Amino acid sequence: MPAPMAVLAKGVRGAARYLGSVMGADAYTRYLEHHQAMGHRSAPLTEREFWRDRTDRQDANPQGRCC
Numbered sequence: 001m002p003a004p005m006a007v008l009a010k011g012v013r014g015a016a017r018y019l020g021s022v023m024g025a026d027a028y029t030r031y032l033e034h035h036q037a038m039g040h041r042s043a044p045l046t047e048r049e050f051w052r053d054r055t056d057r058q059d060a061n062p063q064g065r066c067c
Helices: 004-023 027-037 047-060
Strands: none
16 A cells, blocks of 8 residues: 555645646647647747747737636
């Protein structure tokens, strides 16, 4: 049977991953996975370019969001 602290730590890591996903913190990682899966021949955007493009698109097309 796992130690209680190990179970707690696993739960906290899972919750952190979930909240990060909801907040969009893993968007660049998901973009890279999608880029590779679709077999694009061009190089993917750098992380800085990705976030700049995402922010620009959100500013140009505002949708319901908290901030």
